[in-house]
Amino acid sequence: MWRVLKIKRISKILLLMVPFTLLLSYHRTNIPLLASQQGNIFGSRGISTLRNFLQSRNKVYTEQVYVRPPPWSDSLPTIYAITPTYYRFVQKAELTRMSHTLLHVANLHWIVVEDSDRKSAMVSRLLEKTGLNYTHLNVHVAEKLNSKGSGQRNLALKWLRDNFSVNDSNAGVIYFADDDNTYSLELFDEMRYTKKVSVWPVGFVGAVRFESCKVNASGKVYAWDVKYAQGRPFAIDMAGFAVSLQLILSKPDVYFRLHGIPSGHQETKFLEDLITLNDLEPKADNCTEVLVWHTRAQAPPLYRGYGDPYIET
Template identity: 50%
Template sequence: MVMMTQSRLLCLYSVLIFLGFTWFISTFEYFCNNDELLEVRERQIDTYKQQVTDKNREIENIQTKMQEYEEKIQRLSHLLQIKTCKPVAGDNDPTLPTLYLITPTYSRLEQKADLTRLSHTLLHVRNLHWIVVEDSEVKTRLVTNFLANCGIHNTHLNTLTPKQVKLKAGDPQWLKPRGVLQRNAGLTWIRTALNPSKNKGVVYFADDDNTYSLELFEEMRQTQKVSVWPVGIVGGLRFESPMVQNGSVIGWHTFWKPERTFALDMAGFAVNLAIIFSHSNAVFSNNVPRGYLENSLLLQLGVKLKDLEPRAENCNKVLVWHTRTEKTKTKNEKITPSDINIEV
């Protein structure tokens, strides 16, 4: 019975194959003999191809527009972030020591530009407290408004430098120490506002017109006593630097009085907060010889040469530059005066 069924199925398959083959041959002959129909089919195929090409072109145009829109969205998003995002300076990490930066500043046409440039660097530094001290009888509106909107945790102070110790117009920059009382005001605030048993960190004196690498702030953060490093474009040299041998400071690469115990620039060292607390009378002085401002403070803090911690790859890398903003010439204001109500 099974054998019979299989034979019938084979016969049926054979018949179907034969019929299929016959249909194929007849259809093939029909198309081969019907040139007109073939032409119609070819035209239809060409039309379809053209439609596909047109659609591909439309897709490419849409993709181009989408890319343009994405770029516009990115630009707008970036502008929005600048105005609304929280800076990393506000995202404190409790495991990191706080950096206390003392910045003296004084009123001048370039002041806001310098503070803006510095603040844009500090915005990228975590656990930072910016102490800005104006050389002024009162806190100015310009600095007050600037600090209120800079996005950095800050303290705003002011103290006026007496005329007898101020540089006069035309005096060379090195003739008298600058920012002395302002740095001292910052130190006083630290000693009175902070708690030695709770607050841990590092103190650094950051002038408002210097240029700082972000790497510098991470180098100084682990200061145990006093960290030191090179400073670029200073003292009539490409850089000034501690001279290091076997991980210890043994001298100074500087032109001016290398025999000083600490022959370094204000931007070239940072002090652990504990040392500032433990030597409460240590301050800067206006009554020191040229180039001895930093030296005087470190001696008062009880620092020895062996206490210095060379940073920045054993003082082989410059991470801060003693740049100075050129004094602006405004002689044309007499001819074409600007609107004094616009803040610069």
């Protein structure tokens, strides 16, 4: 009987020793300088070493967060993502979410245009921290338009035409990427080699699960699978197409129309001025895959006057 009790006591001692052994092993592996300390590891030297270790880990973490864009490649066409934005409570959250997607896209230039009389400090700081190639513009359109962001998109198109010439060999594509959408990384690979205008489905738009184009056996778009305003020549959402930079440069007078355009017709009027239906290039497996979604954040219910007003959210 006493032998059994002795074995049980030894087992308990061993079980108590295991966590301490693992803890010491962890510190020796992750903080070798502390493991080599003589005497009390909680002395001033040990605390200093621990502080330096934590600071170095924090530095590496910060660099990983803000310096992520892939190396620029001379062999890849540039994607110019044009994003109109305006102040609201969720603006920073949505721009942050979008920037974390764009950080994984090679050869991307982000053109962010604020609907404002001046550039906001918040957007300026956010863009600088991303490490992305970007251009920050602003223009305030006082009139109430049927398509929000049209004035901002037009300013971005003007900036591109002012900075690039149709006679230059500028391989690139323009995408109107609103800040309240969700984007698959595959989408940017699909659009990169657009010759004129490439198209694909868009999820959660027009009161249906997705809108798309219809593609025939020859790989040509011949109609549209939509519920809203089915008679539009180009019944497509802003997130559903990309345009060749060369095509935009070759037609310097084409902009989004700001007056006399019914709601939901900005895209079709813009594309009518650029191409014909036969020019469309269906992507995303002949428009059978959804790679972009309208997932705008819901405005949160907030208590007015609660919290520090100087803390940026």
